[in-house]
Amino acid sequence: MSMQHAERTASAAVRAGFLSEATARRIETAILPLAALLAGMIAFSIFLAFLGKPPLDFYLLVYKAGFGTAFSWTNTLARAAPLLLAALCVALPARLGLVIIGGEGAIVLGGVAAGAVATLMPGLPGPAGILLMALAGALVGGLWIGGVGALRHLRGVNETIASLLMAYVAIALMNHLVEGLLRDPASLNKPSTAPLPAAWRIGEIPGLGVHWGLAVGILGCILSWVLIERTTWGFAARIVGGNLRAARIQGLPAGRLVIGFTALGGAFAGLAGMFEVAAVHGSANASLAAGYGYTGILIAFLARHNGLAIVPAAILLAGLEASSGLIQRRMALPDATVLVLEGMVFIAILLSDTFQDRLKFLSFLERRQK
């Protein structure tokens, strides 16, 4: 009896410890990317100081242009919409241990697919057209990145290089189609597909002035988080990402998981392209290759591939990129300045991973609980 009791107390104590250490880990997971962001910003300040520009002015301008007014918020959130979906294309495969950096390709082809649907059957009513465009965009994006996953699983092709190179192929394919087969003869100096019928255009979220892509993006992030953290499929995917050998010996279908999750990530990116066409540009053209896929990489890493954390990270980066124009005009800095900042933050993020489990001040949390 007493032994049973002792055992029960012990397990209760362990369970109490579970909560406190889990908390400590969650804090660490949040602190590391934030510290990396700060470190990247400080390094960038030094870079600015060398150019003779006051760093403080720079950050104030970013704030003003990205988040200062209702207008700037609208602009920022409109940019955030594709970034949310593009980041998922990196974050979902990353949980299986795959580094996919070619989401840009799925965005571009998703947009072309939407444009193609509009060109081929413009007679459909609005809701059916939108649904069909979304399905086409997601399907093409899913096949594109799912193909990268399949190459990885079946033939051992490096997914990072393959996805990057396939993004170039995708952009070339888009140019080929938009300037040839799908070209609207009326588009003279900017080859595009035929303009979408007015009823097919996706409108704004009432009261926000931002198109519905933002809502879909946030929903996608929440669903991805639920899928990864709260379902058995997500758990199986995390086992595959944690150790493929262990997953295999547990009999988990590693191939199906790898291909499925890469395809899902690609489908989100394809959806981003579709929203760019249906809500922003009104037709598919070279503007689709705007670099959202590459910014998505930084966002996913900043969010540590956590679906919920992608939302603030995407808004932050969207605001930064939205401020690019104002910075160029006011501070006489080149267009690439924001890319320099993004690069510095990215390096700091990669560096911060090496500090995992080494934050000494967090260990007191665990000890206090004991």
Added chain:
Amino acid sequence: MRVPALDPSPPQHAIAVETLGMTMRFGSFTALKDVSIRIPAGSFHVLLGENGAGKSTLVKCMMGFYKPTSGQMTVDGREVAVPDPRAAHDLGLGMVYQHFTLVPSLTAAENLVISRKDVPARIDWEKERADLAAFMTRMPFSVPLDVPVGRLAAGEKQKLELLKQLYLGRRFLILDEPTSVLTPAEADELLGMVRGLTTDGTLTCLMISHKFREVTAFADEVSVLRRGEHVGGGKVADLSTAEMAAMMIGEKELVRPAARLAVNGKPVMTVSGAKAADRSGLKTIEIGDLKVKSGEIVGLAGISGNGQMELMEILSGQRPLMEGAIKVCGLPFHATRSEARQFNVRYLPEEPLRNACAPKMSVAENIFFRDFDFAGGKPKFWLNGRRMAELAARLVGEYKVKTASLATPIAALSGGNVQRAVLSRELNGAVDLLLIANPCFGLDFSAVAEIRTRIMAARNAGAAVLLISEDLDEILELSDRILVMSEGRIVFETPAAGADIGEIGKHMAGHH
């Protein structure tokens, strides 16, 4: 027998090494406390102790990997500073590790030559090859020189590690459990050779070992460490193994293996006419007929690299069969997750952290790997965090897994506790077929005893157990029936009761 002098700077004779008051603290934890050990020139000294007793810390301080908190070291009576491993090498100190330090993509010959300090910018391979061939003829065993090391089996790699030290002309050698992957005959040969080198004054040797047989047969002296302290030792001739064991484990009580119950079972697993490629792709693994009955442990002995790991891969569905079939309970078995669940098949692969865990995931999550998607006879879509926490808390308690908390990444646990956690996961519930490979490799005394008890208990409860192990003592202790695997085939079978060890060893070594 002399080792060729390739580097003129190290001494040409065995050297004496002594540590004085060696202390090593990591933060508030004292790993090594005031350890003074004298190892005279030409002696064969053994360092005994459980895992975590401080043996590795001590030798790492001696080799310059750690800077001791306090304490000195002398070589041949002179105080020396060893700030880094290079300094230790210059003094003639060398070490053979448990983990390999060879470059897998290079051949043995290339590994040996590049490890030298005086490699010329342009290597005259013809001359080097001739020198190496001459060197190998003086050695009591050889390894293939022209095969990439990655393709050698663990046992061969360990031999090459030892050859490398001799090739580099080291005069004080630290051996960290060098025989754990060798057959008894090979181990005897290896240690006999080291012994020969020590008695003729060429070499001084400090060996970390768990095997008393090796200590009594080859060593002059032992030093015993327990919880970082030097608790005793002396001449091997003056000590009994019981005395050494008592010093090593202190007051602790050992778990005795459960009594063997007579179970007359039906065959659970049958492998017939199975044929598959081996890891090199050059040879085949052929298992003509292998049956494991419920309530019996079939021990599969063999030197590493004779197809045991491939067999484990075949049985766990990771290596496709070219011919033949595996049947469990009379039905074809492909090791899918649903089949494993249906027939209660469980796997304990070797090196559990590497093969059965996701190192960065928590202890609780790792314990949940087998049950997360199925409960109450139904597949589950939602992950049940509470079920995970409860299962993990119960199993961690039952199997006495030492962990800071259930949220700790499993990689932070010691080897024994990782294996306990994996065992708790795989032995939970009804087990009909248990496939095990090297379950106790690198674990300490009490963990080994406990894990073997668990395996025996599973057998007594009616599980059919296939135990693939390179540790013959383990096979002899646990098995009901012993098979020997050699060159991809099962070449010998004997009941464990009254088994002739010489006969088993002969078949392991390839004499049939």
